[in-house]
Amino acid sequence: xxxxxxxxxxxxxxxxxxxxxxxxxxxxxxxxxxxxxxxxxxxxxxxxxxxxxxxxxxxxxxxxxxxxxxxxxxxxxxxxxxxxxxxxxxxxxxxxxxxxxxxxxxxxxxxxxxxxxxxxxxxxxxxxxxxxxxxxxxxxxxxxxxxxxxxxxxxxxxxxxxxxxxxxxxxxxxxxxxxxxxxxxxxxxxxxxxxxxxxxxxxxxxxxxxxxxxxxxxxxxxxxxxxxxxxxxxxxxxxxxxxxxxxxxxxxxxxxxxxxxxxxxxxxxxxxxxxxxxxxxxxxxxxxxxxxxxxxxxx
Numbered sequence: 001x002x003x004x005x006x007x008x009x010x011x012x013x014x015x016x017x018x019x020x021x022x023x024x025x026x027x028x029x030x031x032x033x034x035x036x037x038x039x040x041x042x043x044x045x046x047x048x049x050x051x052x053x054x055x056x057x058x059x060x061x062x063x064x065x066x067x068x069x070x071x072x073x074x075x076x077x078x079x080x081x082x083x084x085x086x087x088x089x090x091x092x093x094x095x096x097x098x099x100x101x102x103x104x105x106x107x108x109x110x111x112x113x114x115x116x117x118x119x120x121x122x123x124x125x126x127x128x129x130x131x132x133x134x135x136x137x138x139x140x141x142x143x144x145x146x147x148x149x150x151x152x153x154x155x156x157x158x159x160x161x162x163x164x165x166x167x168x169x170x171x172x173x174x175x176x177x178x179x180x181x182x183x184x185x186x187x188x189x190x191x192x193x194x195x196x197x198x199x200x201x202x203x204x205x206x207x208x209x210x211x212x213x214x215x216x217x218x219x220x221x222x223x224x225x226x227x228x229x230x231x232x233x234x235x236x237x238x239x240x241x242x243x244x245x246x247x248x249x250x251x252x253x254x255x256x257x258x259x260x261x262x263x264x265x266x267x268x269x270x271x272x273x274x275x276x277x278x279x280x281x282x283x284x285x286x287x288x289x290x291x292x293x294x295x296x297x298x299x
Contacts, residue, residue: 005063214275
């Protein structure tokens with residue numbers, strides 16, 4: 001049976017990636033610090049503090065893996081500016097080195113849309129500069145730059161899926177889609193920004209499929225995981241209102257926008273043409289699924 005070590009396996013994206021791996025017949029070993037998943041067949045869960053270098057070194061001395069999917073990172077409050085991003089950059093480099101020293105052969109690490117210079121609008125792996133002003137984006141871009149060279153010179157397959165905007169089960173309740181869905185489900189007036197920005201969204205199930213497709217492919221380097229479909233945020237809110245049969249008021253402009261860039265959409269040409277991935281869940285279907293999930297979750 002194929003075996004893979006996964007960090008961040010129980011998080012928002014990691015939960016779906018773990019399910020995708022298990023469905024494809026992998027034996028998954030997940031590393032967690034506080035939150036683990038329900039026990040299930042072919043999933044081994046091990047508690048490990050990734051920020052403790054000696055613990056990580058000891059773990060790899062005692063456990064050898066050829067495959068590593070690294071999705072763990074700080075995504076708490078102010079994650080784009082928090083200095084802890086530096087610690088996660090350092091940890092990730094140490095993790096990769098320990099993995100290599102004990103026989104690692106394939107390394108996939110989640111990248112982020114936040115590596116890109118958003119002023120370019122339409123974001124492409126081979127054309128758009130990695131010049132984001134956030135500390136989170138800088139740290140991720142630095143990790144990409146260093147890890148790509150390290151893996152190349154040490155004969156490690158290197159995969160870097162750049163994750164764009166996404167939604168679905170277990171998303172943080174304060175983010176746009178869950179907050180709108182939950183307000184509409186209980187009939188409260190919905191407070192949002194002007195929602196005139198144009199973004200690129202995928203359901204987390206499609207994102208997870210894309211990540212595992214990249215992991216299993218022969219393509220190395222950065223690959224955008226995105227829909228390539230521009231969508232105005234206002235359209236998302238209005239679609240949720242239709243799905244939930246919302247009759248209250250939508251208070252456009254009641255809160256400030258969380259970002260300034262008017263148009264941020266990705267090219268998914270490498271993902272679709274070189275990897276062979278395709279989007280299975282349309283935005284309308286995904287929003288309906290998300291609304292139903294939150295309806296049941298809140299009962």
